[in-house]
Amino acid sequence: MPEGHSVHRIARQFDRNVVGRAVEASSPQGRFAEGAAVLSGREAQRVRAVGKQMFLEFEGDLWLRVHLGMYGAWDFAGEIIVDPTIASANGRMGQTNQRGTDLDAAPVLDAAGENSLTSIGAPRKARGHVRMSEQTRDLDDAAIDEWPPPVVGQVRLRLLTETTCADLRGPTACELQTPDEVAATIAKLGPDPLVDDLAEGEERFTATVRRKPTPIGLLLMDQSVVSGIGNVYRAELLYRALLDPHTPGKLVPEEVVREIWRDWTRLLQIGVETGQMMTMDDLDPEAYRRAMAHRDDRHWVYHRAGLPCRVCGTEIVLEEMASRKLYWCPSCQK
DNA sequence: TAATTATGACGAC
DNA sequence: TCGTCCTAATTAC
Numbered sequence: 001m002p003e004g005h006s007v008h009r010i011a012r013q014f015d016r017n018v019v020g021r022a023v024e025a026s027s028p029q030g031r032f033a034e035g036a037a038v039l040s041g042r043e044a045q046r047v048r049a050v051g052k053q054m055f056l057e058f059e060g061d062l063w064l065r066v067h068l069g070m071y072g073a074w075d076f077a078g079e080i081i082v083d084p085t086i087a088s089a090n091g092r093m094g095q096t097n098q099r100g101t102d103l104d105a106a107p108v109l110d111a112a113g114e115n116s117l118t119s120i121g122a123p124r125k126a127r128g129h130v131r132m133s134e135q136t137r138d139l140d141d142a143a144i145d146e147w148p149p150p151v152v153g154q155v156r157l158r159l160l161t162e163t164t165c166a167d168l169r170g171p172t173a174c175e176l177q178t179p180d181e182v183a184a185t186i187a188k189l190g191p192d193p194l195v196d197d198l199a200e201g202e203e204r205f206t207a208t209v210r211r212k213p214t215p216i217g218l219l220l221m222d223q224s225v226v227s228g229i230g231n232v233y234r235a236e237l238l239y240r241a242l243l244d245p246h247t248p249g250k251l252v253p254e255e256v257v258r259e260i261w262r263d264w265t266r267l268l269q270i271g272v273e274t275g276q277m278m279t280m281d282d283l284d285p286e287a288y289r290r291a292m293a294h295r296d297d298r299h300w301v302y303h304r305a306g307l308p309c310r311v312c313g314t315e316i317v318l319e320e321m322a323s324r325k326l327y328w329c330p331s332c333q334k
Numbered sequence: 335t336a337a338t339t340a341t342g343a344c345g346a347c
Numbered sequence: 348t349c350g351t352c353c354t355a356a357t358t359a360c
Contacts, residue, residue, distance in 0.1 A: 002341060002342095003341050003342095006341080031353095052341095052342075052343095067342080067343080068341095068342085068353095069342045069343070069352085069353060069354095070340055070341070070342045070343085070353080070354090071339095071340060071341085071342090071353070071354055071355075072342090072353070072354080073354090073355095153354075153355075154353090154354060154355085156353090169353090169354065169355090170353050170354040170355080171353070171354095172342060172343065172344090172352070172353055173343090173353095221342090223342090223343085230341045230342075231340090231341055231342085232341050233341080234341095277341075302341090322348090323348080323349080324342085325340095
């Protein structure tokens with residue numbers, strides 16, 4: 001899933017490509033037919049991302065709330081205008097999109113305006129819709145391009161502007177909300193470093209954690225405590241804090257709690273800018289290059305059960321915590 | 335062809 | 348603590 005960084009990236013895509021335009025909405029799959037009918041013809045007015053949820057406002061005080069869940073994704077096609085910070089993400093064009101690669105890191109549009117993108121959300125193959133620039137388009141390309149793009153698989157919602165197509169598949173939530181409902185949804189969420197004032201967020205997060213007997217490994221996954229952290233970032237944040245996931249929140253030293261918040265703000269920002277769940281950002285460049293070369297080599301502990309800890313060599317432990325896989329180093333994390 | 339897996343969250347006991 | 352929902356790719360048989 002798309003943890004918080006993906007959702008913020010998706011919101012930026014909507015801001016660039018859909019906001020300010022009228023959409024033709026449909027539900028090819030049929031499961032959001034009524035909602036699509038209500039949306040269709042309206043202009044998108046703004047987009048908000050909070051934690052793992054995205055809210056897209058339409059004319060008439062109407063909001064679309066989307067939560068991608070574990071494997072939801074948005075596929076964009078057509079002419080994609082790209083946020084500069086996103087476009088400058090590490091180019092991985094041409095790299096095989098194996099399962100697990102961060103497809104949302106795929107360059108959306110390269111400098112030549114040549115090839116495009118892609119899918120944002122859970123890992124999946126880019127069913128690449130291609131957009132040729134005016135200069136490079138030729139008859140063959142035109143023949144290959146179809147508009148609107150053919151529907152592939154289970155598309156819950158398709159939003160079509162004059163030039164851009166956004167397909168939503170596999171969301172855990174896709175519904176229309178009133179402004180009050182949006183406010184109520186957001187009110188239940190913990191602070192998001194990209195939404196809330198950082199100092200206030202730190203206070204809220206710290207106060208909440210230090211009040212609870214719940215293991216910190218559970219608190220970090222609780223979206224009412226802090227927004228946007230998922231299973232990968234949880235494991236990595238705890239490792240980076242050298243903290244045992246079972247430590248009750250109230251027993252984590254205050255300064256450590258604050259450092260976790262600051263680290264989350266750092267990792268989230270890096271994630272949004274690079275499209276990758278970069279958690280070994282403090283490695284030297286050469287070590288980093290090596291680590292990034294292989295998909296299973298990018299984290300301190302996540303997905304490394306049974307492998308030696310990168311620092312102390314102890315076997316990384318895999319255990320279930322609240323029915324999610326938790327990876328940690330029993331030697332480094334005390 | 336079926337089973338397994340996944341970056342999530344909710345509701346019923 | 349479980350079962351359930353959502354989808355598609357990969358792996359196992």
